[in-house]
Amino acid sequence: MYNISVPADVAAALHRVFASSPHAADSLELWLAVTAEAARHLTAPPESGSPAQWLPVFIAYRRIRTDAEYHTTTAAVRITTGPLAGITYTDPDSAARAVATVAPRMAPDSAGDGGGDDAVEMLNLVPTWRLPMAADSAAGTQPAVSPLIS
Numbered sequence: 001m002y003n004i005s006v007p008a009d010v011a012a013a014l015h016r017v018f019a020s021s022p023h024a025a026d027s028l029e030l031w032l033a034v035t036a037e038a039a040r041h042l043t044a045p046p047e048s049g050s051p052a053q054w055l056p057v058f059i060a061y062r063r064i065r066t067d068a069e070y071h072t073t074t075a076a077v078r079i080t081t082g083p084l085a086g087i088t089y090t091d092p093d094s095a096a097r098a099v100a101t102v103a104p105r106m107a108p109d110s111a112g113d114g115g116g117d118d119a120v121e122m123l124n125l126v127p128t129w130r131l132p133m134a135a136d137s138a139a140g141t142q143p144a145v146s147p148l149i150s
Helices: 005-020 028-043 092-102
Strands: 054-061 064-071 077-079
Touching: 005 028, 054 092, 064 092, 077 092
Parallel strands: none
Antiparallel strands: 054 064, 064 077
């Protein structure tokens, strides 16, 4: 049977390395660190009896942030903020669709000024869950921007 926790744990670890790196996104140093972390996770012996991990995730949809937790063993998503707080979904896709369903529609640009407020929505577009930056807290503060030059 496919074990969901391995790719989820590796993805979270790689994201932590990427988000905390002082190197540019295209730097050799960054990608060597990412590769080393992936190799470490994939070759480390599995921790027997270790409890499943809940990874913090979020969606920013229609300018509203919804925080949640992703269960690395079952792939369940538990919503922690917003109108769906406390509800657990069996998979990330159904959780994302629920968030999209309850998000308020944006008001059209009634001023007619071309200010870009008239967003064209694609009905089949589902928002994606994202891993927060290391400096991102539950209080919703934004992370510091990493330097682009190393």
